[in-house]
Amino acid sequence: MMAKAAKIQDRRQSRPAPSKKFNLRRNVLELRSLRNVFLTAGACLVAALGAVPLISVLYMLVVKGGARLNLELFTELPPAGFEQGGGIGNAIQGTLATVAIASAISIPIAILAAIYLAEFRPEGPTSALARFLSKVLTGFPSILAGVFVYAAVVLLMGGYSALAGGVALAVLMLPTVTLTAEGAMRMVPQRMKDAAIGMGCTKTQVVWHVTLPTALPSIVTGVILAVARVAGESAPLLFTALFSNYWLRSVREPTASLSILIYNFSSMPFENQIELAWAASLVLVLIVLTFNILSRFIGRPQV
Amino acid sequence: MAIQFALQDGKSLSQRPSIAAYVVDRAFFLAAGLGAFTIVALVAYILWEIGGQALPAVIKNGPQFLVNTHWNVQNQSFGILPQIWGTLYSSLLALLIGGFVGVTIAIILTQDFLPHQIAVVFRTLIEMLAAIPSVVFGLWGIFVVIPFIRPAADWLHDVAGFIPFFGTSLSGPGMAPAVIVLAIMILPTVAAISQDAISLVPYKVKEAAYGMGTTRWEAILKVIVPTASGGISSSLVLGFGRALGETMALAMLIGNANQISLSLFSPANTLASLLASNFPEAGQIERQALMYAALVLLAITLVVNVIGTLILAWTSRKIVKA
Numbered sequence: 001m002m003a004k005a006a007k008i009q010d011r012r013q014s015r016p017a018p019s020k021k022f023n024l025r026r027n028v029l030e031l032r033s034l035r036n037v038f039l040t041a042g043a044c045l046v047a048a049l050g051a052v053p054l055i056s057v058l059y060m061l062v063v064k065g066g067a068r069l070n071l072e073l074f075t076e077l078p079p080a081g082f083e084q085g086g087g088i089g090n091a092i093q094g095t096l097a098t099v100a101i102a103s104a105i106s107i108p109i110a111i112l113a114a115i116y117l118a119e120f121r122p123e124g125p126t127s128a129l130a131r132f133l134s135k136v137l138t139g140f141p142s143i144l145a146g147v148f149v150y151a152a153v154v155l156l157m158g159g160y161s162a163l164a165g166g167v168a169l170a171v172l173m174l175p176t177v178t179l180t181a182e183g184a185m186r187m188v189p190q191r192m193k194d195a196a197i198g199m200g201c202t203k204t205q206v207v208w209h210v211t212l213p214t215a216l217p218s219i220v221t222g223v224i225l226a227v228a229r230v231a232g233e234s235a236p237l238l239f240t241a242l243f244s245n246y247w248l249r250s251v252r253e254p255t256a257s258l259s260i261l262i263y264n265f266s267s268m269p270f271e272n273q274i275e276l277a278w279a280a281s282l283v284l285v286l287i288v289l290t291f292n293i294l295s296r297f298i299g300r301p302q303v
Numbered sequence: 304m305a306i307q308f309a310l311q312d313g314k315s316l317s318q319r320p321s322i323a324a325y326v327v328d329r330a331f332f333l334a335a336g337l338g339a340f341t342i343v344a345l346v347a348y349i350l351w352e353i354g355g356q357a358l359p360a361v362i363k364n365g366p367q368f369l370v371n372t373h374w375n376v377q378n379q380s381f382g383i384l385p386q387i388w389g390t391l392y393s394s395l396l397a398l399l400i401g402g403f404v405g406v407t408i409a410i411i412l413t414q415d416f417l418p419h420q421i422a423v424v425f426r427t428l429i430e431m432l433a434a435i436p437s438v439v440f441g442l443w444g445i446f447v448v449i450p451f452i453r454p455a456a457d458w459l460h461d462v463a464g465f466i467p468f469f470g471t472s473l474s475g476p477g478m479a480p481a482v483i484v485l486a487i488m489i490l491p492t493v494a495a496i497s498q499d500a501i502s503l504v505p506y507k508v509k510e511a512a513y514g515m516g517t518t519r520w521e522a523i524l525k526v527i528v529p530t531a532s533g534g535i536s537s538s539l540v541l542g543f544g545r546a547l548g549e550t551m552a553l554a555m556l557i558g559n560a561n562q563i564s565l566s567l568f569s570p571a572n573t574l575a576s577l578l579a580s581n582f583p584e585a586g587q588i589e590r591q592a593l594m595y596a597a598l599v600l601l602a603i604t605l606v607v608n609v610i611g612t613l614i615l616a617w618t619s620r621k622i623v624k625a
Contacts, residue, residue, distance in 0.1 A: 232436025281439045
C-alpha cells in the first residue's frame with residue numbers, strides 16, 4: 001500500500017502542474033470528500049457498537065458468574081427456594097449427557113448422508129432434495145424440534161426423558177453436520193480420488209482410504225461446531241428433557257441441563273438462584289467457546 | 304484392499320475389486336443412501352407429526368385461529384393474531400437494527416478499512432457473538448439491557464408519549480429489550496453472509512469505479528453494494544428467518560402478554576415464546592392448539608428460509624457465471 005502510494009506521489013510530482021481546467025485531484029473540502037470522511041467515521045462507530053454487546057456479556061459473566069465459581073458449584077445440587085449455597089452439578093451432567101446422546105445419534109447418520117451427497121450421487125435427485133432440505137432445516141426454529149420430539153418420542157415413551165432431549169438436539173445437529181461434512185469431502189482434490197479408482201479401488205475403498213482421511217480435520221471442525229451449538233440450546237429441551245433437581249440416573253428419566261437451569265433461575269426472586277444462573281451461564285459459555293476454539297485449531301486447512 | 308504395485312510381465316498395475324470388496328461397496332452405498340434418505344424422511348415425518356397433532360385443533364378452530372386475539376384456556380377459545388403480530392413486529396424491528404449494523408460490519412471488514420490484525424480480531428469477536436447461547440442473552444437482557452434502557456424509555460414516554468411507538472411506559476420486559484437482544488443475535492448471521500457476498504464482487508468492478516474517480520464510499524454504495532445486493536438481501540432474509548424462530552431470549556424478555564400494540568415499551572408475545580411458556584403445562588386441548596401455532600410458525604419460517612436459500616443459490620450462480 002505504502003509503496004503504491006509513494007509511486008503515485010512520484011508520478012504526480014514528475015508531471016507538469018495540472019492546469020486549472022483539468023484538475024484531477026479531489027479537493028479535501030469538497031462535499032463528496034467530506035461525505036466520504038463522515039461515512040467512514042459513522043461506519044466505524046456502528047461497527048464498534050456491534051462489538052459492545054459481546055464485551056458487556058463477557059464482562060457480566062466474569063464478574064457475576066466468576067463470583068460463584070468454586071468446587072461446590074460443580075458437585076452440589078441446585079438449591080430450593082430460600083436455601084443458600086448449592087451448585088449446578090446435575091445440570092452440567094445433564095447437558096453433557098443429552099449432547100452425547102445427540103452426537104451418538106446424529107453424527108453417524110450425517111456422515112453417511114454426506115458421503116452419499118458428496119461421493120456416491122452428487123447430482124442425483126435424492127441428493128438435491130436432501131441438500132435443499134438440510135439447508136432449510138438449518139434455519140428451522142429450534143423450538144419446533146422440541147415440539148416434534150414431544151409428539152414423536154415423549155408421547156410414545158409416556159414421559160419426559162434425557163433420551164428425548166438428546167433426540168431433539170440430534171434433529172438440530174443432523175443438517176449442520178451433513179452440510180459441513182459434504183463441503184469438506186468436496187474439497188478433496190478429484191485427482192486423488194481418480195488415482196485410487198485407477199488402481200482398482202471400489203467407491204467404498206476410495207471413501208475410506210482417501211476421502212475420509214483427507215477430509216477428516218474439516219469434518220471434525222464441523223462436528224465440534226455443531227456440538228457447541230446444541231450444547232447451548234434450550235428451547236428443544238424445554239418439554240423433552242424437562243428439568244430435574246436430582247442427579248441423572250437413567251436416560252429414561254427427565255434431566256436437568258445448564259440452559260434450562262438458567263431459564264428457570266433467571267425468573268426467580270431469590271438472589272442465590274440468580275447468582276447461580278450467572279455462574280451456570282459462565283460455565284455454559286466456557287464449554288461452548290472451548291469447543292469453538294478447539295475447532296479452529298483442528299480445522300486448519302490441510303488439503 | 305488388495306492392490307499390488309509390482310509390475311508382473313507388463314500387466315496393468317490395477318486389478319479388479321474382489322467379490323467381497325464389491326459386496327461391501329454395494330452395502331456401503333445402500334447405507335449412505337439410507338443416511339441421505341433419513342434427512343428427507345425426517346422432514347416429512349416432522350411435517351406429518353406436527354400436522355397430525357395439530358389436526359383436531361385445525362378442524363375445531365379453522366382459519367379463525369389466525370385472526371382471533373384471545374388465548375383463553377377456560378373457554379377453550381384460541382387465537383394467535385397477537386403472537387403473529389409480535390413475531391413479525393419484533394423480527395422486522397430487529398432486522399432493521401441488526402441488518403444495518405451487520406451489513407456495515409461486513410463492509411468495514413471486506414473493504415480494507417482496518418489493518419489486517421485488527422480485522423481478524425474484530426471478525427472473531429463477531430463470530431463469538433454467534434456462539435453465545437440464547438438463554439445467556441436472555442439473562443443478560445434481563446439484568447443489563449432492561450435497566451440500561453429504562454431511563455431512556457421513561458424519558459421518551461414522558462416527552463413523546465403521543466407517538467404510538469412510545470405510548471406506554473416500560474414496566475420491565477417488553478418489546479424494546481427483546482428487539483435489541485434479537486438484533487444482536489441476528490447480527491452475526493447477516494454480517495457473515497454479507498461478507499461472503501461482498502467478497503464475491505470481482506476486483507475489476509471496484510477498480511473500474513475507482514478509475515472513474517469515485518470516493519471510497521461512492522464506490523461502495525453505488526457499485527459494490529448493488530453488485531452484491533443479491534447476497535446481501537439473502538443475508539437479510541435468512542437473518543429474518545432466524546429472528547422469527549428465536550425462542551428463549553424472547554420468552555425471557557418480551558413479557559408474554561397477548562396484546563397487539565405499536566408501542567415499543569409494552570409487553571407482547573411471539574409464536575415461539577408462546578410455545579415455550581405454555582407448552583410444558585398445557586392440557587390436551589391447549590396442546591393441540593399449540594401444535595396448530597407451531598404449524599403456523601413452521602409455515603412462516605419455511606417460506607422465509609426457502610426464499611433466502613433460493614436467492615442465495617440464484618445470486619451466487621449469477622456472479623460466478625459473470
